[in-house]
Amino acid sequence: MKTKENILLDIKDLHLWYRVYDGYLKVLNGVHLMVREGERIGLVGEAGCGKTTTMKSILQILPPGDFHIPQGQIFYKGQDVLKMSYKELQRLRSREIAMIFQDPTAALNPVFTIGTQIGDVIKYSSAFEENEHKEIIKEQSIKVLKEVYLPDPERILINYPFQLSGGMKQRVCIALCISSPRNLILADEPGTSLDVTIQDQIMRLLNGIVRKRNAAIILVTHSLGVAREMTDRIYVMYAGTIVETATPEVLFKNPVHPYTKGLLASVPKISGGGITKGIPGKLPSYLNPPSGCRFQPRCEQASPICSEKPPQLFEIEKDRLVACYLTQR
Amino acid sequence: MKFGSFLLKRLLLSIFVILGLSILIFIIARVVPGDPARMTLGPRAPEEVVQRLRQEMYLDKPLPEQYFYWIRGALSGDFGYSLVTYRKVSEDIKEYLPATIELCTFTGIQMVIFAILFGTLAAQYKDTWVDNLIRALSYFGIAIPAFVVAIFFMLLFGYHWPILPVLGRLSSGISYPTKITGLLTLDSLIQGNFVVFWDALKHLLLPSVALSLAYLFQEARFTRSSMVENMHKDFLFAERGYGIPERVIMFKYLLKPSLIPTVSMMGLDFSSSFANAFLVEMIFNWPGISRYAISAMMSKDLSVISAVIIVLGAVFVFMNVIVDIIVIFLDPRIRLSTSRGI
Amino acid sequence: MRNSNQHNNSIAISLVRPKSIFWNNLGKNWYKFSRNKLSIVGLVIVTGIIISAIFAPWITPYPEHAGPFIDFNNAGQPPSLQHLCGTDTIGRDIFSRIIFAYHGALIMAFVVLLLAAPLGVFLGLIAGYLRNTWINTVIMRIVDIFIGIPSLILALAIAAMLEPNLMNSMIAISFGWWSWYTRLVYGMASSIRNEYFVIAADLTGASKFHILFREILPNCLSTVFTKMALDIGWVILIGASLSFVGLGEQPPTPALGQMVSDGAGYMPTLWWISIFPSLAIVLIILGFNLMGDGIRDMFEAGRE
Numbered sequence: 010m011k012t013k014e015n016i017l018l019d020i021k022d023l024h025l026w027y028r029v030y031d032g033y034l035k036v037l038n039g040v041h042l043m044v045r046e047g048e049r050i051g052l053v054g055e056a057g058c059g060k061t062t063t064m065k066s067i068l069q070i071l072p073p074g075d076f077h078i079p080q081g082q083i084f085y086k087g088q089d090v091l092k093m094s095y096k097e098l099q100r101l102r103s104r105e106i107a108m109i110f111q112d113p114t115a116a117l118n119p120v121f122t123i124g125t126q127i128g129d130v131i132k133y134s135s136a137f138e139e140n141e142h143k144e145i146i147k148e149q150s151i152k153v154l155k156e157v158y159l160p161d162p163e164r165i166l167i168n169y170p171f172q173l174s175g176g177m178k179q180r181v182c183i184a185l186c187i188s189s190p191r192n193l194i195l196a197d198e199p200g201t202s203l204d205v206t207i208q209d210q211i212m213r214l215l216n217g218i219v220r221k222r223n224a225a226i227i228l229v230t231h232s233l234g235v236a237r238e239m240t241d242r243i244y245v246m247y248a249g250t251i252v253e254t255a256t257p258e259v260l261f262k263n264p265v266h267p268y269t270k271g272l273l274a275s276v277p278k279i280s281g282g283g284i285t286k287g288i289p290g291k292l293p294s295y296l297n298p299p300s301g302c303r304f305q306p307r308c309e310q311a312s313p314i315c316s317e318k319p320p321q322l323f324e325i326e327k328d329r330l331v332a333c334y335l336t337q338r
Numbered sequence: 339m340k341f342g343s344f345l346l347k348r349l350l351l352s353i354f355v356i357l358g359l360s361i362l363i364f365i366i367a368r369v370v371p372g373d374p375a376r377m378t379l380g381p382r383a384p385e386e387v388v389q390r391l392r393q394e395m396y397l398d399k400p401l402p403e404q405y406f407y408w409i410r411g412a413l414s415g416d417f418g419y420s421l422v423t424y425r426k427v428s429e430d431i432k433e434y435l436p437a438t439i440e441l442c443t444f445t446g447i448q449m450v451i452f453a454i455l456f457g458t459l460a461a462q463y464k465d466t467w468v469d470n471l472i473r474a475l476s477y478f479g480i481a482i483p484a485f486v487v488a489i490f491f492m493l494l495f496g497y498h499w500p501i502l503p504v505l506g507r508l509s510s511g512i513s514y515p516t517k518i519t520g521l522l523t524l525d526s527l528i529q530g531n532f533v534v535f536w537d538a539l540k541h542l543l544l545p546s547v548a549l550s551l552a553y554l555f556q557e558a559r560f561t562r563s564s565m566v567e568n569m570h571k572d573f574l575f576a577e578r579g580y581g582i583p584e585r586v587i588m589f590k591y592l593l594k595p596s597l598i599p600t601v602s603m604m605g606l607d608f609s610s611s612f613a614n615a616f617l618v619e620m621i622f623n624w625p626g627i628s629r630y631a632i633s634a635m636m637s638k639d640l641s642v643i644s645a646v647i648i649v650l651g652a653v654f655v656f657m658n659v660i661v662d663i664i665v666i667f668l669d670p671r672i673r674l675s676t677s678r679g680i
Numbered sequence: 681m682r683n684s685n686q687h688n689n690s691i692a693i694s695l696v697r698p699k700s701i702f703w704n705n706l707g708k709n710w711y712k713f714s715r716n717k718l719s720i721v722g723l724v725i726v727t728g729i730i731i732s733a734i735f736a737p738w739i740t741p742y743p744e745h746a747g748p749f750i751d752f753n754n755a756g757q758p759p760s761l762q763h764l765c766g767t768d769t770i771g772r773d774i775f776s777r778i779i780f781a782y783h784g785a786l787i788m789a790f791v792v793l794l795l796a797a798p799l800g801v802f803l804g805l806i807a808g809y810l811r812n813t814w815i816n817t818v819i820m821r822i823v824d825i826f827i828g829i830p831s832l833i834l835a836l837a838i839a840a841m842l843e844p845n846l847m848n849s850m851i852a853i854s855f856g857w858w859s860w861y862t863r864l865v866y867g868m869a870s871s872i873r874n875e876y877f878v879i880a881a882d883l884t885g886a887s888k889f890h891i892l893f894r895e896i897l898p899n900c901l902s903t904v905f906t907k908m909a910l911d912i913g914w915v916i917l918i919g920a921s922l923s924f925v926g927l928g929e930q931p932p933t934p935a936l937g938q939m940v941s942d943g944a945g946y947m948p949t950l951w952w953i954s955i956f957p958s959l960a961i962v963l964i965i966l967g968f969n970l971m972g973d974g975i976r977d978m979f980e981a982g983r984e
Binding site for chain 1: 570571572573575578579581583584590591595598668670
């Protein structure tokens with residue numbers, strides 16, 4: 010039985026700025042995210058809204074240098090990731106959390122064999138206490154490749170990434186994540202770079218694995234359909250802020266935030282209705298973001314207070330939060 | 339074997355290049371005004387003697403025929419006679435080439451070791467004082483021509499601070515070991531003659547440093563930028579995210595892909611060091627082939643010039659082939675797709 | 681390629697004018713150039729050298745020393761206020777001669793590049809576009825031959841075979857230099873020709889000439905210019921090496937390498953005769969290299 014009350018990951022009010030030529034790109038502007046043990050969380054938003062950046066900050070694998078976190082905390086099992094020492098981060102990455110990248114081709118080192126890469130991940134994940142034994146590592150690699158339903162794992166171990174198809178590479182990436190038992194998997198749009206049927210397979214595979222291992226997963230996607238099918242709770246993100254969160258049933262039946270409403274209305278229905286309305290306008294500039302609510306320039310129900318201060322996430326029911334002044338009247 | 343056919347193709351190409359080079363040089367040498375027969379014998383020789391020599395040198399035959407004779411001679415190792423040394427050119431080359439090979443190999447070793455060392459340090463400690471220091475050194479290192487370094491060394495070690503020898507390959511009073519390869523360090527080591535070995539090493543030091551400096555820093559910068567570029571690649575972040583320790587990432591997963599372009603450069607530099615060696619050889623009085631070539635060029639000793647260019651060109655071309663082989667070895671993408679053709 | 685992505689948006693009739701793009705983005709380009717303070721140092725050095733070389737006859741203290749001039753009374757003077765770099769064994773002011781030597785070096789660099797680059801680029805374009813034809817094979821094999829020889833050796837050989845003077849040394853260096861540009865442009869042209877906008881232009885009936893010079897070439901230009909900027913230092917280096925052995929400018933016209941070799945025999949006592957020209961060589965090459973780096977930063981994205 011899953012214990013749904015233990016909080017695994019708790020991101021509180023995360024802000025993140027990138028320094029560029031003209032100033033700062035204020036990419037994240039107050040991200041709140043909470044994942045419990047074994048939960049499947051969906052993170053939905055349009056391209057460029059900061060989902061990948063959020064994921065990368067959890068593991069602290071953002072490109073070094075030009076970024077700055079002015080405020081916010083990322084608590085994992087009670088400890089703030091942003092304040093962790095290198096050793097603690099190591100432990101976090103090798104035993105607790107793993108990330109599946111969007112583009113499997115970019116995520117694999119092109120000049121090393123799959124076997125070497127999986128082998129090293131296994132070797133250095135402390136679950137095996139730096140076990141150097143080649144045979145054991147190889148056994149484990151094959152086992153994990155089988156788990157992702159890759160045919161002929163022995164041959165794959167000696168292959169290089171460019172010799173594999175996109176779908177196979179994505180499975181390898183998943184295998185890398187589960188090569189040691191992990192509690193939280195961050196799946197960044199797995200399968201978006203693949204064709205739809207393969208994407209479907211990958212999703213089901215992921216689902217199966219997560220269930221089997223009782224791991225929590227944050228599934229980042231820009232597809233509402235996928236989120237609906239495969240998650241227990243959905244977070245909707247817009248321009249670096251979390252605007253709404255709810256369970257899929259509640260969210261789809263009764264969206265509160267104007268952005269969520271617009272999103273849902275944008276999905277074309279198979280039952281007819283023609284081309285959908287969509288949401289006028291586009292993502293705000295991160296360089297000079299609107300003060301106040303970031304959705305306000307596009308919002309039909311905006312009121313003066315919306316452009317003064319950004320709305321805080323407000324809990325209207327259990328596990329149901331919305332960041333909008335409409336609810337806080 | 340895909341690899342074998344690629345190698346064959348490269349070798350054929352190399353031979354073609356050398357052949358083309360020989361034609362080019364030959365044409366230039368013959369086009370240049372001046373009468374080789376007259377130059378060999380001097381202005382006072384009587385006309386009949388000069389005429390006979392002209393006939394012997396095939397100078398009155400059409401160009402392609404001359405080329406044919408020349409190539410035939412070259413392939414059997416006969417490049418004619420030098421105007422300056424009055425010996426067979428092939429003899430001269432046999433005597434001087436090993437000295438240059440030894441010098442350039444030493445230079446090459448330094449290049450590889452220090453370029454990788456400095457480049458990795460600079461990349462790892464990017465934007466810190468280590469990086470800035472190495473970058474500053476690089477700028478100067480690249481801008482200082484080898485002969486300038488050589489002159490500075492002469493001044494410094496020849497006069498002010500004579501701790502290292504500046505002339506020749508061995509100090510006077512030390513005799514050459516029996517010649518096996520012509521490489522003094524190797525020969526003396528083989529024969530267990532450590533006195534000579536040590537002396538030869540000391541003599542090698544300054545010229546090779548002078549020669550290697552510019553290349554070394556250029557390669558270090560290139561290594562650095564190659565590493566920096568790869569540092570931002572997704573797969574490194576992925577590997578970091580899986581918990582692979584930083585030092586493994588640095589020295590294995592970052593190094594290998596970064597080295598691939600650098601190796602090509604190092605190979606090219608190694609070959610071109612043979613060419614640039616001449617200035618260093620002149621200043622340090624190093625009896626190598628480049629110095630030999632320069633004096634030939636000064637005296638318009640055409641047979642020597644042509645011969646040396648062919649030899650050096652051949653070295654260069656084969657070095658390229660070797661570098662390509664190494665690159666193929668390192669980069670699996672090229673290795674396994676060579677069947678698609680180049 | 682970064683540039684081609686820009687152009688994919690304006691297919692077919694993409695009369696891209698790279699120059700206007702450059703000037704329009706001048707502010708941004710300057711920012712990229714000046715990110716690295718050293719590039720600015722390079723630019724300053726280069727500007728200083730170019731200005732002093734152009735105005736050499738008017739700004740040097742002893743312009744006549746760059747020609748036939750003998751003054752044994754002042755020979756072998758160490759650096760002083762009247763002679764900033766001292767005098768050589770014939771009494772000529774070394775500082776003035778250095779400035780004039782810069783003049784020669786700059787001319788050499790610019791002429792060589794102006795000769796070699798356009799030829800090389802042109803051949804590379806043709807070879808890259810007309811792939812799978814005999815023209816391509818011939819051109820690229822010839823390039824292979826020329827690239828197969830180290831540039832210094834080829835330049836030396838040719839310069840040695842001709843009369844030693846400035847013109848011939850320039851010819852000697854350009855003789856092999858063009859091949860690098862051909863190879864560079866060939867690589868770029870053969871990948872660009874597969875881009876959509878080229879195919880589109882072809883389909884809409886653009887002539888080969890148009891495609892080559894209006895579609896493909898502008899996309900290569902930035903890399904070519906970068907290479908040219910970085911090459912200047914190398915050409916000057918080779919030029920100095922040539923004049924070191926007596927090829928190139930003949931005395932009494934001063935040349936940097938020649939001045940170094942003249943003074944080599946008088947080391948260590950009359951050290952300034954070699955040392956100052958050596959430093960001058962380092963300075964000019966350093967300046968151009970630094971500036972070249974900045975230019976490269978300007979044209980390419982995301983380096984270092």
